[in-house]
Amino acid sequence: MRWSKTFIPTLKETPSDAEVPSHQLMLRAGLIRQLMAGAYTYMPLGYRALRKAEAIVREEMERAGAIELFMPALQPIDLFERTGRKDAFGNVLINFEVQRGDKKVHLALGPTHEEVVTDLMSHAINSYRQLPLTVFQIQTKFRNEERPRFGVLRTSEFLMKDAYSFGTNLEQLDDAYQAMYNAYCRIFSRCGLTYIPVEAESGPIGGDASHEFMIPAPNGEDRIVHCKACGYAANLERADTGRETPPIETAANASELKKVDTPDATSIEQVSKMLDCEPSQMIKTLIYQADDEPVAVLIRGDHEANEGKIRRELEAESVELATPETIQKVTGAPVGFAGPVGISCKVIADHDIPVIVDAITGANEGDAHYTGVNVGRDYQLDTTFDLRNAAAGDPCPKSGEPMELVHGIECGHVFKLGTKYSVSLGADYLDEKEKRHPIIMGCYGIGVNRIIASLAETSNDENGLIWPLAVAPYEVLLIPLNINDEEVMKVSDNFYSQMQDAGIDVLYDDRKQRPGFKFKDADLIGIPLRVVVGGKGLKEGLVEIKWRTDGDPTKVPVDEAMDTVNAMLAQRREEEEGE
């Protein structure tokens, strides 16, 4: 493609609305343009990259045995009512009524396609002989994000590859899941991304029934803990910590229990400021309503309670923060002054609680806290639990080594669904004994835009983007330095047609611009291989070839240049595949 004939509006300055690197660079490199919050046009260069990523996804899906189909984005709201997800999605589900003759039809724009695909299979699958089956599609999804942000990382309309597996038993589900998991690893590595498969919320099936594929990036929305030693990684909410119950005994040097006035100080922050202490010295006493029973949960002041873990330890159906009335009843104090000393309900504590010597807690009395609170003497614990979110430095549950906190961009998710949708939408099959069973399903998503955005986010330098060959909009950027120089143009035109003939994706910068201008644009858009034809070099019979990441170009005789380019591309392709 000739640059002069395509449409690549690069920007010298960074638009003020863009904050994260991917957004800034994609805008500046002319890959995208914003229409409104959460909706972007993919410009020719950006769309080429997107389509290359899409092609890799498609290839690997097919290699894994999945079959491509294409479902409607417009869906009847009825399907979401039957699965209960109209309420579950709430505002996120874009839905509206349209007039059709004398009827009103209530439609939704698909945020995902479990309903549609399950409905499809409920009609199309009758027998166990038709299973297992995995289908996929690559299609635009719609979600009314309450807050679209980070440019193209979180949008209300996005390209997603979604696959769904159908099987008769757990072995078939495991096989499909494993096939998808492996395909995802290949996809992300072929796209040149470093990725971490992360254990995620596993739902009703339990075990390792769900993984998210995270691209580590400082601006990622998700926080995960990661053990470098053994590779264990999990969502902050999901992650176990390898901590154990410490000895529960009163410290020998414990100070006296004292009540101090803390007027209006109801938060950890306020109390720590008023009493001039660290939040880690404090015990947060949260009163939860676990089903019908109020329970006090003790968490260190600087930690975050994890309601999922609390619910599991209490074996409760539901856990939520208690009402002010309940708190008043249990603690005898208004909200913000609860503490374990003399409280009148069940108390459970996190592992980190009993080791706090001379802790500070609420006094179960308005405007007052205790200092010098010590386990065994002032309050009693039988044992302790893992009740909080994991934090940097926590020991890994597998290796015991300290874990690090990593921010990540969620680019893929594999999930064992079980029979949730097949039951509610009546997708059954008959087994060999003519017995009816719900089909066992799995679902597997990849955000294709996020592959591109993650690359922009993580693969760049101060001059611009750096594409891997596999996803780059073009593989080679051919630059004649002076289009008024006949000799330069003769050689360049010749290269251009030879490259096209060789099947190389080449962008030909035939614009009437000064060399500096072209070099700056070249670095900005980050095409992997740059071939420069200039008057000076030609006098010695040389052209310059350089990877985007190289410091200096290699000078090559004109008649060897094509061979060199082909060889360099071939080698790089092999390296990227082999990763």
Place this chain on the structure above:
RNA sequence: CGGGAUGUAGCUCAGCCUGGCAGAGCGCUGGCUUUGGGAGCCAGAAGUCGCAGGUUCAAAUCCUGUCAUCCCGACCA
């Protein structure tokens, strides 16, 4: 939905406090020169100062409302 910020030329921004001709750089158009890391000179085009209302002789500037965008939080397949 709560908190914060910003809306002035295609882009980056000044002007607003203290009301009085609508500004600069980049980009764009034409011309000449230049041609190895975002060129120089000359001449131009380009704005409903987000929108609506109010105060005033007079509003980009002050007041009220509203919309949009960005950031933090809440929420989130």
